[in-house]
Amino acid sequence: MRFCTIxxxxxxxxxxxxxxxxxxxxxxxxxRIDGRNWTASRxxxxxxRFGDSPALNITGVLDGPPTSRLSFNLVLEVExxxxxxxxxxxxxxxxxxxxxxxxxxxxxxPENLVTIENGLLSIDRYDAERQTVSGHFSAIATDASRTRxxxxxxxxxxxxxxxxxx
Numbered sequence: 001m002r003f004c005t006i007x008x009x010x011x012x013x014x015x016x017x018x019x020x021x022x023x024x025x026x027x028x029x030x031x032r033i034d035g036r037n038w039t040a041s042r043x044x045x046x047x048x049r050f051g052d053s054p055a056l057n058i059t060g061v062l063d064g065p066p067t068s069r070l071s072f073n074l075v076l077e078v079e080x081x082x083x084x085x086x087x088x089x090x091x092x093x094x095x096x097x098x099x100x101x102x103x104x105x106x107x108x109x110p111e112n113l114v115t116i117e118n119g120l121l122s123i124d125r126y127d128a129e130r131q132t133v134s135g136h137f138s139a140i141a142t143d144a145s146r147t148r149x150x151x152x153x154x155x156x157x158x159x160x161x162x163x164x165x166x
Contacts, residue, residue: 027132027161029160032155042061045057045133045161050075053075053076054076055076056133057165058072068100069104072096073096075094083123088137091115098115098121117140118140119152121135121137130161134156137152139152
């Protein structure tokens, strides 16, 4: 049950940290999703525990309508060490994973969520002084019935402040 609250907590943190901050302090995230440009209106990165493992969530939200969300949960080898490549696979213990939600206001629709089946997210830079992360990603995602496939390319995120949620 503990993991069910993570999306709600993350959405609350995104809202709380995105408004009122100077645009330069908020960071950015963008990608091409099935060939269409997608640029987040709000971004956040937060540390948490994934079972016994330290983890980092990086999330971007594009305000709609509809409001969409691209989110990654990265399992860290060592707490607070971010500079590495994270192979993205379906969610499982000690596995970095991610998903894309087409409309966060309709989370129960099965066609609304695609889960990354195969991908890579690389953190290219962690600025310890500013506590921000930057990097790039790409992935292939599918819905639960495996009838819809989504190609995520040219993904980049820059200068996203890392908050401690532990």
